Amino acid sequence: MKIFQCPQCSHPVYFENTLCLKCGSSLGFLGSRQEMILIDGNSYAADPNYRYCSNYYQNACNWMVRKDDPIELCQACNLNRTIPDLSIPEHVGKWQKLEVAKHRLVYSLLKLNVDLNAANNSRVPGLAFDFLSHHSGNQHKKVMTGYLNGLITINLDEADNVHREYIREKFSEPYRTLIGHFRHETGHYFWEKIIRENDQKLSQFRWLFGDDTQDYNQALQAYYNRKAGFQWQHQYISEYASSHPLEDWAETWAHYLHVMDTLETAFYFGMVLQPKLDDNASMSMSSDFDPYTEKDFKRIIDAWLPMTYAVNSINRSMGLQDLYPFVISEQVLNKLKFVHESLFEFRL
Template identity: 50%
Template sequence: MKIFECGHCFHPLYFENSSCEKCGNHVGFSVKDLDLKSFDSPFPSLEINDEKGKFTYCGNYKFGVCNWLIPQDENSEFCLACSLNRTIPDLSDQENFEKWKKLESAKHRLVYQLLKLGLLNTKNSTEKPISLMFDFIAKQGNDKINTGHQNGLITILLSEADSVHREYMRKQMSEQYRTLIGHFRHEVGHYYWDQLIAGQEENLQEFRRIFGDEQLDYGQALNSHYQNGAPQNWQQSFISQYATAHPWEDWAETWAHYLHIMDMSETAFYFGVTVNPRIKDESVKGKIPTDPYEINGFDEIYETWAPVSFAINSLNRGMGIPDAYPFVVSPVVLEKMKFIHQLISQ
């Protein structure tokens, strides 16, 4: 993600800030500008003098989970990100509330990235409504409820916001990585398969060439994966063991990792991260030259990101914590990511 700054004192801000920690001015995220706006008037009037604009905070601002802005003339209760919620938990339960806050933080970062990629419209009168929705719920003894996607509805279990439970599930599933943002990026990948591949013959044929035939029985494929595990040497063609289960899961896993790499690259660019190690091998030298969302070819993005990822992993190991990106991107997986990048660019 990019670095934000206060429009009054230029103090750096996090994406989630609703006020500047240095000067105290209120700030809010503008979907139109994909930036944090600083206000010239105190809350609740929220005016920006140079733009002669008046705004309100999203209705979820009062819960401390959203700092997104709504132009006053739109007369909406919720911002774009929060309007995608179909179900949220009972907020009178403090444990549920704390978990929901974590889910909203990850979801808002996802929506920001989808907007950067041009994959979400802003739901105005000239565009069709967004079909993407979210349910944040607990199992409550119903084993049929799981994190997943169906026809544009993404369900995320509240338990995934519990770091202890998430680590337990990571070990149970033999995963290298399990995070909330990872779940969001994976599940939204299924949604965009429907948007970008299904019913589009040229894209579908290319998908089948690269990922395989999605007509393979999905239920049987998953059962086989859970019973037998991933095939030997899966790393040569897949980004994760779960990606081997079915072409749809391969797509969703690869999609998620594509978004991981784009986000890390944008952050590295805005921080001016340059990797110039004191070794002879120049393959681990790198610098993100520009905002990756403005780069046409994914090869360039990957080649400049890989050294940054290696450096970040090395820093993590020095602190005794897991690699930030504990995966190897093989040439086959890179081709899959290039296909995704090409689809989005079109």
């Protein structure tokens, strides 16, 4: 993600900030320009045409809406179909965490310039979100995080760090985050939009990822019954990706978005790596390009690999787990390249 600045004093501010910590100005994010604007009435630079999205008053959004827009929600919040019952106190904090992740996702999708609405003549409806808790009133119902027909459902419990870490350990996942869920589930949405609607893409997809028509429940059952020791690393970015070709695509897609967002951050920080090695050719990189505008996937991946080694080394210095607990095999590289090129053709 890019580095934002306070328009009043130029101090750097985070994407989620509503206030500049240096000069005290009130700030909001403007999706259409992808920058922070001032909303202080007394500042010469403040834009009088905008107000906060109504979810700002729930501490769940800092995006701006035009004052003359009849819709009170910003373009990110307007994708919500269901939000949790906020009269239950523990729902509020969890929902706010989901919104942080979702807003970062929507930022990437804006950068990618992809249409989130239903297209004419398409079987795929527009993108929407249900954030559900299995506690609603006295009733208990099972909520599964997943995707169906444009609708992404996220189980509110995923925003509970203890719960998420428990699941992560239980299923031996090296990486499980809220933003990872959002990226994964949108992968299913864009598969329908980019791949399923295009015969040529679909056959390329099947050649690389496998047959998407294979029975979903059977494939997942086989995956959960599989004995430990299955060698998935060669072909897949994660073990879960090996469960079904559509899960493989969604995992690869999510991974692609991780790479893009992180490299964009590196670009805005002007990161350069010149490691002190006898031969550093393959481990050097310079973030001198915005990955969102880069057509050549090789350039992206050539910058990415040295960076992952550097950030993992930094984390290890802090006694933390690897920031990037993945290995990209040749096969996975081809899949990521396919995601990049398919998406590039699809972008507006």
